[in-house]
Amino acid sequence: MLRSTTYVKTLAAQLPIRISSLTVMLVACCLCFTAPSPAFSAPYHLRAAAAGPELQINGLTAITFPGGSAVSRCSTAAAVLSAQSARTVELDKIGTRRWAIDTKGGAVVLVVTRADARILGGTTAAIAYSWASRINHCLSIPALTISVKQPLVIPTGEFRSFDIGGAALTTQIKLSDKSAAVTSSVYLTSSRSVTIRGLKPGFASVVVSAQDSWGGVAQESVPVLVEDRAGQIDPDTNVTVIGSPASIEVVLQAARTGVFRAVQLHSNAYLEVIQQPQTTAGLASGSATDLPVIVRAAGSDLIPVEQQVTVHVANNDQYVPETAQSLFYSNNPETVRRPQSLFDAVIPALNSPVRLVFHHQNVSNTPLLVRVELINRGQADAAIRFIRGVSPSVANPVDAGMVAGTEFLREWQNNSGELLSVPAQSRLELLTLKTEPGEVASGIYEITQTVGSNRTLLIRVDAEPVDPASNEGMDAIVKAATPDQCALPVLPLSSNYTSNIASLTSSDQIYAAPSLNVAGSYVVGGAWMHLPLGTDQPIARSDGAGSALAGNYGVIYTLSINLQNPSPVRRQIVVNFTAGAGTASGVFSIGDMPTALINDLEPPNDQQIALITLQPGASRTLTIQTLPLSGSAYPASIDAHAL
Numbered sequence: 091m092l093r094s095t096t097y098v099k100t101l102a103a104q105l106p107i108r109i110s111s112l113t114v115m116l117v118a119c120c121l122c123f124t125a126p127s128p129a130f131s132a133p134y135h136l137r138a139a140a141a142g143p144e145l146q147i148n149g150l151t152a153i154t155f156p157g158g159s160a161v162s163r164c165s166t167a168a169a170v171l172s173a174q175s176a177r178t179v180e181l182d183k184i185g186t187r188r189w190a191i192d193t194k195g196g197a198v199v200l201v202v203t204r205a206d207a208r209i210l211g212g213t214t215a216a217i218a219y220s221w222a223s224r225i226n227h228c229l230s231i232p233a234l235t236i237s238v239k240q241p242l243v244i245p246t247g248e249f250r251s252f253d254i255g256g257a258a259l260t261t262q263i264k265l266s267d268k269s270a271a272v273t274s275s276v277y278l279t280s281s282r283s284v285t286i287r288g289l290k291p292g293f294a295s296v297v298v299s300a301q302d303s304w305g306g307v308a309q310e311s312v313p314v315l316v317e318d319r320a321g322q323i324d325p326d327t328n329v330t331v332i333g334s335p336a337s338i339e340v341v342l343q344a345a346r347t348g349v350f351r352a353v354q355l356h357s358n359a360y361l362e363v364i365q366q367p368q369t370t371a372g373l374a375s376g377s378a379t380d381l382p383v384i385v386r387a388a389g390s391d392l393i394p395v396e397q398q399v400t401v402h403v404a405n406n407d408q409y410v411p412e413t414a415q416s417l418f419y420s421n422n423p424e425t426v427r428r429p430q431s432l433f434d435a436v437i438p439a440l441n442s443p444v445r446l447v448f449h450h451q452n453v454s455n456t457p458l459l460v461r462v463e464l465i466n467r468g469q470a471d472a473a474i475r476f477i478r479g480v481s482p483s484v485a486n487p488v489d490a491g492m493v494a495g496t497e498f499l500r501e502w503q504n505n506s507g508e509l510l511s512v513p514a515q516s517r518l519e520l521l522t523l524k525t526e527p528g529e530v531a532s533g534i535y536e537i538t539q540t541v542g543s544n545r546t547l548l549i550r551v552d553a554e555p556v557d558p559a560s561n562e563g564m565d566a567i568v569k570a571a572t573p574d575q576c577a578l579p580v581l582p583l584s585s586n587y588t589s590n591i592a593s594l595t596s597s598d599q600i601y602a603a604p605s606l607n608v609a610g611s612y613v614v615g616g617a618w619m620h621l622p623l624g625t626d627q628p629i630a631r632s633d634g635a636g637s638a639l640a641g642n643y644g645v646i647y648t649l650s651i652n653l654q655n656p657s658p659v660r661r662q663i664v665v666n667f668t669a670g671a672g673t674a675s676g677v678f679s680i681g682d683m684p685t686a687l688i689n690d691l692e693p694p695n696d697q698q699i700a701l702i703t704l705q706p707g708a709s710r711t712l713t714i715q716t717l718p719l720s721g722s723a724y725p726a727s728i729d730a731h732a733l
Contacts, residue, residue: 134233134300134308137257138171140164147171147228148257153200153221156209167200171229179225181218189218191225199225233258233300233308241313244273244288245393251285258300258308269294272316288316291391320359321387323397327352332409332475333506335372340501341403342367343478343578344508345381348401350577359389367401372506376407409475411505412443414536416632417604417644420448420551420597421720427454433551434594443475443538445604447644448551449494449720450532451487452525457556460531462521465548465583465591466512472542476520476578477507480533483525488690490532491721492675496687498534499677499717502646508578509540512547515583522576524556532720534644548591598636601629604645611652612730614661614704619731621649623716624671624724641724649714649728655704662703662733665712668696672723679715696729 139146143160145153145167155163170176176193184190189202202218210217238252254263254277265277265284272294275286286296294314301307329348331340345367353361365384373379381401388394420433437444452458460483466472479498481490501507512518523531539547606627612619628638629645639645655661667676669691678686678699686699702710718724 134258134306135175135302135304136171136177136229137259137302138168140168145225147225148231150228150231152224152228156206163200170197170199171225173197177229179222179229181222187214189214191218191222232256233302234263234298234310236298236310236312238312241315242286243315243317243393244286245319246288246291246316249285249287251283252312254282254284254298256300256308258302262300262302264299264301266297266299267294268297269314273314284312286314288314291316291318317391317393318356319387320389320392320395321353321355321361323354323385323387323395323399324352325397326400326402328402328404330404330406330509331373331507332406332509333372333375333501333504335374335504335506336405337372337501337504337506338369339497340506340508341369341373341379341381344403345383345401346577347508347510347579348403349383349385349399350579352399352401353385353387355387356389356392359387359392362386362388364396365398373403373405375405378402378404406509409505409509412441412538414443414445414604416442416444417601417629417639418444418446418549418597419599419601419639419644420446420450421643422597422599424449425451425453426458426553429458429553429555431550431552431594432460433549433597433599434591435549435596435600436545437537437539437547437549439544440539440542443536444549445644446533446535446537446549446551447720448531448533449487449491449643450551450553451530452527452553455527457527458525459554459556460521460523460525461519461550461552461554462533462535463550463552464512464518464520464537465550466514466516466518466542466546467548467583467588467591468543468546469514470543470546471514472512472547473540474510474512474518474547475507475538475540476510477501477505477536478520478533479535480521480523481530483523483529483531485528485530487530487532487721488673488675488719489721490530491719492677492687492689494532494534495717495719496677496685498536499646499679499715500685502536503679503715507536510578511580512542513580515588516580517583517587519579519581530721534720548594550591550594598631598633600632601639602632604629604642605648606642606645607648607650609650609652610728610730611654612663612732614655614657614663614732618729619651621651621728623647623726623728624718641718643718643720643724646715646717649712649716651712651714651728651730652709653702653704653712653730654709655706655732658706660703660705662701663730664698664733665700665702665714665728665730666696667691667699668727668729669693669723670726674722674724674726675719676716676722676726677719681713693723699728 137148143155143164144151145164174193174197179191182190187204191199202214207214233256235255244250260279267275272292273286275296277284296312299309327348329344331344367381367383384398386396418435479494481493484490525531610619610621624641630638653663667688674691676688680700688697
């Protein structure tokens with residue numbers, strides 16, 4: 091019996107050139123005669139048969155015998171292998187040029203002779219090693235093989251299939267399902283395949299077995315795990331924006347909202363954004379663009395789902411700028427010490443824009459979640475036009491109001507916003523912002539109901555406790571750290587939620603149309619111009635009762651300032667923002683000039699927002715739009731004088 095690796099190398103050097111080095115490696119490996127496959131732990135017999143000169147083992151052709159006695163030799167070899175139920179064969183050298191292929195029990199399967207060498211054109215040693223290697227390969231085939239990675243994971247309600255290979259005959263294969271409540275299985279003889287359906291979440295085991303004609307049995311168990319998918323993700327979704335143009339921020343916000351609408355999450359799942367939407371330009375009125383977003387739904391004991399969603403963003407050019415008919419003011423209390431309802435009011439009618447201003451500071455000793463929702467209590471679907479300006483949660487109230495007001499004024503001037511649906515008996519989350527102790531939530535929204543029934547949409551602002559469990563795997567698209575990176579999800583109304591809002595009492599901080607047109611003039615050589623902001627013409631309550639809106643926060647002023655220079659020389663006229671009641675910031679849009687931003691101005695100081703040069707006898711009218719900013723101290727003023 092030869093087992094020496096050195097001898098194999100020596101023999102390889104003597105083989106004909108047509109035998110490759112790979113063949114030599116395979117011969118060397120086969121001489122090791124590895125242990126039987128685990129599938130043979132059950133006493134399933136091999137299948138050896140003669141088909142003319144071909145020796146077939148486990149359905150494969152192992153050897154084609156040469157010469158006139160080929161059929162007889164083949165039959166003898168098949169009979170010996172069958173009788174012995176051999177698992178491997180070995181080589182024995184007989185004399186100088188003959189080799190025997192034996193079973194481990196010592197039975198001779200066949201003898202390689204010099205006649206074989208002459209017919210096949212090689213040495214007896216090389217042929218013996220080749221035939222032994224081929225026989226061992228065929229003998230090593232398991233009775234059963236399963237073409238699936240184990241355990242097999244199947245989503246609830248879905249099907250998965252695998253093929254059955256191996257030496258067992260198709261008719262010998264049987265199937266049994268050990269967990270019929272979790273899975274159901276079918277074996278198809280035509281394709282030697284098994285199809286399994288996941289019935290409900292749980293563990294199961296599908297057993298594939300085969301019994302030979304001697305009563306020997308081979309068996310393979312396939313562990314199966316059935317789990318729900320974390321969600322269903324539509325690869326395409328459509329969103330609509332407005333604006334001339336719609337800003338980059340609005341387009342990205344709409345894309346994130348569209349992605350959330352394209353996902354149906356399992357109740358225990360959360361959504362992760364693998365690739366955020368990206369664009370480098372706003373979207374012109376009447377145009378469209380596609381933004382790819384990659385998201386992943388995941389959760390404990392759920393099958394994760396990852397998908398690219400293509401968001402089709404269209405800018406609807408049919409919506410023209412409108413003037414808000416009322417102002418909803420959520421600022422009482424401005425400092426929030428505990429979870430509580432902060433504001434609630436009903437949108438009065440279709441196509442009647444309302445402006446919501448909210449500004450609240452968390453002065454409790456724990457984080458609070460500030461939530462702004464639009465609730466459709468009716469039985470008909472609704473739709474809104476939504477323009478927003480919102481600040482991240484920051485500690486400085488003046489800074490928060492500055493960020494929110496600057497963003498809102500820019501979007502409002504361009505009529506830049508989103509068109510959003512609010513299905514019946516659902517709530518649209520416009521903001522979900524976590525505030526740490528000392529931080530401020532500040533924003534300005536303009537909302538116009540365009541579809542649905544009158545007086546069914548409720549705007550609600552709440553301070554809520556933060557649920558620690560909800561922060562695990564915080565949804566990057568729904569609960570972002572900054573509100574300009576989050577989606578606007580729609581959630582169904584639960585019975586508890588419905589009963590809660592039924593007891594709400596409408597807030598009294600509802601005011602008339604939040605727009606003022608103010609004219610002023612300055613003539614070189616005359617008295618300085620002084621236009622107050624936040625004191626004159628305070629916005630009255632919509633119901634006619636109670637005090638007017640102190641400071642006119644969120645009210646858009648359109649200032650028309652006429653400047654004249656009757657003098658015979660060129661003069662410069664400076665237009666300033668002057669703080670009056672305390673620290674104040676301001677944002678000023680001045681025609682085609684760059685927007686002027688004034689930060690943290692202390693009274694009685696002023697700061698330039700425009701410098702105008704007038705030639706002798708010339709005049710010019712400036713149009714300035716601004717709004718008193720939440721967190722700042724108003725009244726303040728716009729002043730003009732010559733230098």
